[in-house]
Amino acid sequence: MNPHWLKTCDPLSLAETSVWGKGQSVSVLITSDSLLKAGQVMKDNGLFLDFMTALDVQEGFFLSYLFCSWKAPFRVLLRVQLSHDKPRVPSLAGIHSGADWHERECHDFFGILFTDHPNLDPLLLPPEMELRPLLKKSAQRKPLTVIMPLEQIVPASAGVQDRLLSATRTETA
Amino acid sequence: MAETGFSLRPAALDQDPPLLNFALPNKVVDLCRSMSLWPMTFGLACCAIEMMAVGMARFDVARYGAEVFRPSPRQSDLMIVAGTVSLKMAPALVRLYEQMPSPKWVIAMGNCAISGGPFAYEDQYAIVEGVDKLVPVDVFVPGCPPRPEGLLEGIFKIQEKVTGRRWWPLPQEAAA
Amino acid sequence: MLFDTQPHQQDGDFYTRSFQAEAKEGNLILNMGPQHPSTHGVLRIIVELEGEYVRRAEPVLGYIHRMQEKMGEVKTWQQYLPNMGRVDYLHALAWNWGYVGAVERLIGQEVPERAEFIRVITCELNRINSHLLWWGAYLLDLGAFTPIMYAFTDREEIMDMLQIVTGSRLTYCYYRIGGVSTDITPEFIDQLKRFCTHFKARLPLFRDLVTDNMILRYRTEDIGQMSLDVIQRFGATGPVIRGSGMPYDVRRVEPYSVYDRFDFDIPVFHETDAFARYMVRMHEMEQSVRIIEQALEQLPDGPVMHPKAPLQLAPPPGEAYFSVESARGKVGVYVVSDGGPKPYRVKLRAPSFSNLHLFAEVSKGVLLSDAVSILGSLDLVIPEIDR
Numbered sequence: 001m002n003p004h005w006l007k008t009c010d011p012l013s014l015a016e017t018s019v020w021g022k023g024q025s026v027s028v029l030i031t032s033d034s035l036l037k038a039g040q041v042m043k044d045n046g047l048f049l050d051f052m053t054a055l056d057v058q059e060g061f062f063l064s065y066l067f068c069s070w071k072a073p074f075r076v077l078l079r080v081q082l083s084h085d086k087p088r089v090p091s092l093a094g095i096h097s098g099a100d101w102h103e104r105e106c107h108d109f110f111g112i113l114f115t116d117h118p119n120l121d122p123l124l125l126p127p128e129m130e131l132r133p134l135l136k137k138s139a140q141r142k143p144l145t146v147i148m149p150l151e152q153i154v155p156a157s158a159g160v161q162d163r164l165l166s167a168t169r170t171e172t173a
Numbered sequence: 174m175a176e177t178g179f180s181l182r183p184a185a186l187d188q189d190p191p192l193l194n195f196a197l198p199n200k201v202v203d204l205c206r207s208m209s210l211w212p213m214t215f216g217l218a219c220c221a222i223e224m225m226a227v228g229m230a231r232f233d234v235a236r237y238g239a240e241v242f243r244p245s246p247r248q249s250d251l252m253i254v255a256g257t258v259s260l261k262m263a264p265a266l267v268r269l270y271e272q273m274p275s276p277k278w279v280i281a282m283g284n285c286a287i288s289g290g291p292f293a294y295e296d297q298y299a300i301v302e303g304v305d306k307l308v309p310v311d312v313f314v315p316g317c318p319p320r321p322e323g324l325l326e327g328i329f330k331i332q333e334k335v336t337g338r339r340w341w342p343l344p345q346e347a348a349a
Numbered sequence: 350m351l352f353d354t355q356p357h358q359q360d361g362d363f364y365t366r367s368f369q370a371e372a373k374e375g376n377l378i379l380n381m382g383p384q385h386p387s388t389h390g391v392l393r394i395i396v397e398l399e400g401e402y403v404r405r406a407e408p409v410l411g412y413i414h415r416m417q418e419k420m421g422e423v424k425t426w427q428q429y430l431p432n433m434g435r436v437d438y439l440h441a442l443a444w445n446w447g448y449v450g451a452v453e454r455l456i457g458q459e460v461p462e463r464a465e466f467i468r469v470i471t472c473e474l475n476r477i478n479s480h481l482l483w484w485g486a487y488l489l490d491l492g493a494f495t496p497i498m499y500a501f502t503d504r505e506e507i508m509d510m511l512q513i514v515t516g517s518r519l520t521y522c523y524y525r526i527g528g529v530s531t532d533i534t535p536e537f538i539d540q541l542k543r544f545c546t547h548f549k550a551r552l553p554l555f556r557d558l559v560t561d562n563m564i565l566r567y568r569t570e571d572i573g574q575m576s577l578d579v580i581q582r583f584g585a586t587g588p589v590i591r592g593s594g595m596p597y598d599v600r601r602v603e604p605y606s607v608y609d610r611f612d613f614d615i616p617v618f619h620e621t622d623a624f625a626r627y628m629v630r631m632h633e634m635e636q637s638v639r640i641i642e643q644a645l646e647q648l649p650d651g652p653v654m655h656p657k658a659p660l661q662l663a664p665p666p667g668e669a670y671f672s673v674e675s676a677r678g679k680v681g682v683y684v685v686s687d688g689g690p691k692p693y694r695v696k697l698r699a700p701s702f703s704n705l706h707l708f709a710e711v712s713k714g715v716l717l718s719d720a721v722s723i724l725g726s727l728d729l730v731i732p733e734i735d736r
Contacts, residue, residue, distance in 0.1 A: 019454060019669045021603050048584045050672075051698040055685060064683075066670070070581070070595060073603040098584035101706050109418070124411040124735055126261045127363035131298055133419050134694075142687040147666050215384065217391055218413055218732050219438035219520055222482070229501035244385070259735075262391060262412045265383055291432060292415045294423050299416045318438075318519055 005045055006076065009038035012155035020066075023073025027152045032080050032089045039078075039095045042067045047076060049096040052103065054110045056136045057144040060084045061112060062153075065092070079152065081144075082112065091117040109134040181260075181301065184267045184308045188275035200336075206250065206276070207335040210239040210328065213249035213273070215266070217256025220283040220318040224255045232321040237341070239328050246272040251331065252308070253324070257285035257292055258301045270308045278334070280327050281310045284317045291317065364409045368395045376404060379717075383412040389486065390731035392705075394724075396717070403720050406712045408705055414735040421684075421695030426452060426662040427526070429692065434520035436697060437733040439479040442472045443675035444697075445524040447682040450605065450671030452526050455686060456664045463651040464528040465607045470541070470644045471511065471523065472673075473637040477548070478507045479676035480630045487627070487725040488559060491568045496559050503551060506544055513537045527658025538645060545638050552635060560631065569624035573723035575711050576621060583710070584703045587678025588633065589727060591617050592625035599674040611643045623726035630676075630728070663690050677701050677728055699733040 284290030289302035382393035485497030616632035678700025
């Protein structure tokens with residue numbers, strides 16, 4: 001598996017991370033506009049959606065989509081940053097059916113709106129409930145720069161990305 | 174508990190009067206009832222597995238006449254609430270209780286049904302902290318989950334409540 | 350007018366009403382659950398029936414939603430650990446391991462070798478326990494009462510053994526950050542060795558009693574076929590995908606702990622039906638016994654807790670993820686730390702969540718009684734779905 005195809009999902013930055021387990025994990029920062037395209041790229045390369053979740057931080061919402069390979073310890077993390085006032089992101093349910101419920105859950109807990117989602121009815125919360133339980137109070141919010149390493153959240157220039165891609169090679173087939 | 178704007182409706186408490194209200198027949202009928210309790214399987218979470226264990230070979234609740242677990246409230250007179258009751262579940266629990274024919278009894282099995290247990294924490298919004306807020310509870314069986322022996326003891330207590338005396342020897346008496 | 354022939358707008362609740370809007374004229378809308386014996390707890394499924402056939406089904410979740418992810422943000426790192434036994438109470442140790450593993454990865458904590466072996470032994474024992482309960486309960490759904498009695502006889506023995514080391518029967522909190530809480534005793538090892546021999550003789554009995562039974566075959570063969578493509582789209586794991594021909598097992602694909610030192614097979618069946626999933630689980634019990642026997646042989650001496658394991662935790666800022674193979678599939682725990690004494694975010698990736706999601710897709714056009722069989726063959730634990 002050669003991660004060079006990761007370039008086709010229009011990354012803002014690419015970084016190898018070690019905290020996701022043995023084997024290779026690549027964190028890919030993208031814009032919400034290229035999410036659908038990136039989701040399709042993952043599907044074409046045989047990765048499945050393990051889970052998706054959001055993080056409520058000072059800068060807004062930080063979405064992580066974890067894609068895993070069925071055959072090798074290889075993972076790709078798609079990261080999308082959204083603002084607090086208009087959290088909108090396209091739904092991946094059309095490409096990865098499993099995303100449907102994960103996104104509904106995320107809508108329940110954070111109030112993020114997934115456009116073109118088949119059904120955004122409350123999944124886990126009672127339908128009458130207005131509460132968004134996982135939203136933090138503004139005093140509790142921490143800046144993303146404290147939590148995540150910089151190379152995963154800051155866009156990198158094309159030259160840096162190329163160097164990273166040529167440095168990340170897997171021995172897995 | 175976090176503010177949710179949710180209102181809970183407790184169960185209606187009016188019970189049907191007995192058809193014959195004489196002391197001696199009532200006593201006999203109560204004895205029969207207590208020795209053949211029909212529990213409703215109200216398995217909600219972890220405690221449900223221990224409730225199943227009570228019905229199986231080792232603990233064998235059939236020895237005390239309460240092995241006929243019924244999925245329908247119409248056929249049962251003992252509701253064993255085994256697990257956490259969430260706000261979403263609460264209306265269903267109240268409805269099932271109201272559908273049970275009188276006389277009826279309730280066991281709150283496990284810490285979740287008693288008080289919310291480990292899930293009662295600051296900012297919790299999703300659960301009913303104690304099933305006694307919804308239905309009148311006769312016996313509380315603590316534990317997380319209670320051991321099957323604990324649930325058996327709870328059933329003995331119900332029998333004691335119905336008939337006015339304990340029918341089975343205490344463990345230390347049995348050992349002696 | 351004596352009888353009101355107009356349909357009531359207020360009938361049903363939010364979910365029924367939105368489900369009804371798309372129903373075909375004259376079809377029956379049926380609510381299964383949230384209190385129904387075949388849904389294994391508090392799952393509710395709304396089905397649209399055309400005669401005896403399911404035209405559409407929609408699971409409604411949240412009836413045991415206890416918000417365990419919020420709880421992670423309220424309690425400290427150590428205080429949150431006991432909760433993991435209550436996420437999936439049938440394979441509690443897998444969740445223990447998932448959380449403990451994620452925190453260990455976050456702080457770079459090493460685990461003594463003996464502790465790793467003890468984790469493997471107890472986790473596999475718990476897996477057998479979970480599969481046994483599934484076996485009994487599934488057959489109960491299909492109308493056979495006796496097998497659950499056999500299953501519980503063996504379950505009680507396993508629970509007795511796990512009680513010696515963990516101190517509880519069901520909701521274990523045994524693993525600690527940096528090891529396990531207590532060492533296993535010689536009494537436990539003796540009992541476990543006897544159990545392995547005894548259980549290997551029980552498995553053929555189960556086969557004779559149930560697996561070769563005509564009624565079971567009629568209720569499961571060619572029922573609930575799930576093509577590999579559909580399963581992959583939904584991200585379902587565990588015996589569900591292994592019953593459709595894909596040897597995906599976290600223990601093999603991303604080996605954690607000491608699993609790479611044991612010789613065991615990943616049972617795979619290609620029939621894609623409920624019977625294939627049944628067979629995967631039956632064979633998995635056999636493989637778990639194999640792993641336990643090898644682990645007991647290779648068990649090294651030493652401490653079970655790392656001497657420098659922290660009691661008070663304030664991990665450095667960052668994230669970590671750890672996945673293990675539970676009886677139902679891939680369990681993943683994702684933790685984010687901001688450097689404080691409490692987690693910033695805990696996300697639990699439950700296998701049953703993805704597995705149940707499949708149900709709406711595969712139950713289209715099957716008989717209602719077969720839908721019960723399909724639901725049982727997915728082996729769901731509802732609190733794990735609702736969290």
